[in-house]
Amino acid sequence: MDRWLKVFSRYDWPLMFTSLMLVVIGFLSIYGINLSQATDFFQFKKQLLAVGLGLVAMVAISYLDYRHIMMSGWLIYIVGFILLILALVVGKSAHGGGRWFVLGSLSFQPVELAKVTMAIFLASYFSRHSHKRLTWIIFIGSVLALLGYLIPVLLQPDFGSGMVLLAIWGATVVFCGLPRRAWWILLIIAALSSTLLWNFGLKPYQRDRLMSFVNPAADPLGAAYNVTQARIAIGSGGFFGKGIGEGSQARLRFLPEASTDFMFAVVGEELGFLGLFLVLGLFGYVMWRILRIGMQSSDAFGGILAVAFCAFISFHLLVNAGMNLGLMPVTGIPLPFLSAAASSIVIMFVVIGSVQSVAVHGRKSGA
Numbered sequence: 001m002d003r004w005l006k007v008f009s010r011y012d013w014p015l016m017f018t019s020l021m022l023v024v025i026g027f028l029s030i031y032g033i034n035l036s037q038a039t040d041f042f043q044f045k046k047q048l049l050a051v052g053l054g055l056v057a058m059v060a061i062s063y064l065d066y067r068h069i070m071m072s073g074w075l076i077y078i079v080g081f082i083l084l085i086l087a088l089v090v091g092k093s094a095h096g097g098g099r100w101f102v103l104g105s106l107s108f109q110p111v112e113l114a115k116v117t118m119a120i121f122l123a124s125y126f127s128r129h130s131h132k133r134l135t136w137i138i139f140i141g142s143v144l145a146l147l148g149y150l151i152p153v154l155l156q157p158d159f160g161s162g163m164v165l166l167a168i169w170g171a172t173v174v175f176c177g178l179p180r181r182a183w184w185i186l187l188i189i190a191a192l193s194s195t196l197l198w199n200f201g202l203k204p205y206q207r208d209r210l211m212s213f214v215n216p217a218a219d220p221l222g223a224a225y226n227v228t229q230a231r232i233a234i235g236s237g238g239f240f241g242k243g244i245g246e247g248s249q250a251r252l253r254f255l256p257e258a259s260t261d262f263m264f265a266v267v268g269e270e271l272g273f274l275g276l277f278l279v280l281g282l283f284g285y286v287m288w289r290i291l292r293i294g295m296q297s298s299d300a301f302g303g304i305l306a307v308a309f310c311a312f313i314s315f316h317l318l319v320n321a322g323m324n325l326g327l328m329p330v331t332g333i334p335l336p337f338l339s340a341a342a343s344s345i346v347i348m349f350v351v352i353g354s355v356q357s358v359a360v361h362g363r364k365s366g367a
């Protein structure tokens with residue numbers, strides 16, 4: 001009992017409460033969607049169960065000393081790789097996108113866990129060389145590790161999750177000290193990869209999404225329909241919003257995937273610009289607390305892990321908000337903590353639990 005009290009006493013409670021505030025806003029929005037559409041509140045109940053599981057996982061992970069997993073980075077990486085391969089072999093596709101493990105009414109998207117295992121591996125890998133600028137050998141090794149995850153994810157196909165993995169890798173590489181000439185090589189690789197991906201890697205519907213992003217007017221009732229409805233929803237909410245359950249775009253089903261991919265638009269319509277400002281402010285505070293915990297870590301592993309997880313959350317937010325506003329292509333990335341996506345919400349609490357473990361076990365004395 002004394003051990004648990006000591007753990008909780010060292011918790012970063014501002015991070016905890018801010019994360020829960022985002023979850024509550026998500027609950028209100030999901031409840032409003034279910035209420036207006038006269039459903040059996042299945043999504044709301046599923047989200048409630050997912051949050052419960054996530055909280056249990058968070059507490060359990062925060063109790064463990066994060067430094068114990070540092071030497072198991074490769075093993076954790078292999079576990080994530082196996083899950084991604086299994087997803088290709090036995091996983092079921094959803095809406096033409098990523099693969100899921102389905103058992104009866106339960107489902108899990110393995111790529112969400114793979115994002116965490118990639119972050120842990122990179123933090124473990126780079127922390128062993130934190131005393132000096134990254135060498136070309138270390139840099140190339142990280143590129144190969146990234147490709148080991150990126151290729152099966154793109155084959156699912158899940159372009160959005162692939163971008164998240166790339167963002168996690170990019171943030172950690174830059175933080176650890178990228179070799180000077182590597183920037184030019186990265187630009188060349190990015191140009192070649194983009195060309196190959198467009199011609200051979202993207203499915204027709206993915207190309208349509210990108211084209212509708214460049215020119216929404218070309219197909220307003222097809223590929224650009226979702227984004228058009230999302231922007232209408234956000235604009236119609238005004239400053240204070242229409243109220244929970246009163247958003248016409250979600251209530252009348254004009255806005256597809258309202259509770260998942262386009263939750264940002266639902267918040268904008270029902271809670272207005274004031275609600276969106278609050279949500280963005282809460283996310284900013286969450287990311288600042290994560291980085292602060294990383295800076296207070298007594299070892300490089302905890303610091304790099306915090307950077308990787310901050311990139312994880314921030315890129316999810318950037319892509320989801322961007323595609324709702326028509327600033328980025330539609331990729332099916334959920335809004336962290338808010339969207340009705342059970343896999344995502346559980347993994348987000350795993351991330352928070354890992355950061356809390358750094359706060360509990362890894363802070364410098366006096367921090």
